[in-house]
Amino acid sequence: MRIDKDFTIQKVGVSFVAVPVGETSKNFHGMIRLNETGAFLWNKMKEADQTEDSLVAVLLEEYDVDEATARADVQKLVKALKDGKVL
Amino acid sequence: MERKISIEEQLGRDGYLVSTTVGYSMWPMLKNRRDRVIIRSYGEGEAPKQNDLILYRRRDGKHVLHRALWVDESCCITRGDNTYYLEEVKHKQILGKVTEFYRKDRHHTVNSGFYKAYVWVWRILFPLRALLHGLKIGFHKLLSLAKRAAKKILKK
Incomplete structure (x- = not known):
């Protein structure tokens, strides 16, 4: 899974917001609110192709969470991005 | 989402x-x-x-x-x-x-300060910008008229 569409992320207060730029902005209108974990995973998916397992692994490395929580967070985000046609 | x-x-x-x-x-x-x-x-x-x-x-x-x-x-x-x-x-x-x-x-x-300076300078320059914009539009209109006139003459 990789985010290959053109988005940028801005921090607004404690939230992170992804907005489309360039060609992507012609077909995707709006903004996507992310929390810190979501923004972290988003950036990982922008940098390289990922699997659910690889995303869980980077979350476990970065944050002090158990695997079940990490996996649930990853699945929730991936589903949301697929529903929103970002992935 | x-x-x-x-x-x-x-x-x-x-x-x-x-x-x-x-x-x-x-x-x-x-x-x-x-x-x-x-x-x-x-x-x-x-x-x-x-x-x-x-x-x-x-x-x-x-x-x-x-x-x-x-x-x-x-x-x-x-x-x-x-x-x-x-x-x-x-x-x-x-x-x-x-x-x-x-x-x-x-x-x-x-x-x-940078942004405020930009706003101030850009607004001050408006009369000059508007003049140049008007001249540019006028030039393009003249050019268009000249092309149409040339086409008519050549057809004759």
Whole structure:
């Protein structure tokens, strides 16, 4: 899974917001609110192709969470991005 | 992902909106589909001020981001930094104002000295810019007339 569409992320207060730029902005209108974990995973998916397992692994490395929580967070985000046609 | 909500709903819910700018009316400050703005609602009792970059909704439903040049109790007169027509906007049409923006990846706030200087210089230059714009339009019209005349002559 990789985010290959053109988005940028801005921090607004404690939230992170992804907005489309360039060609992507012609077909995707709006903004996507992310929390810190979501923004972290988003950036990982922008940098390289990922699997659910690889995303869980980077979350476990970065944050002090158990695997079940990490996996649930990853699945929730991936589903949301697929529903929103970002992935 | 949460359901899609409107610009008005987003501003009402979180008090801010982030958007990519579309169009050329705010050049050179903002470039089409490259730069982003953070728009915040006006606070309770807060009113638009001169030079605020305001987001408003026209009667046809279109959302526009232009600069407030003159402001009174009931309305503003706006113009894009790259346009030459004025527009009257009632306060009730105004949804918020830009407080921060990104040009490419560089962050700016509207309180910075750099931004205030840009606004001041760009407004001062308006008469010259309008003159050059008028000359450019006049030149293109003349050129178009000359081409049509040349075509007619050649047909004969």
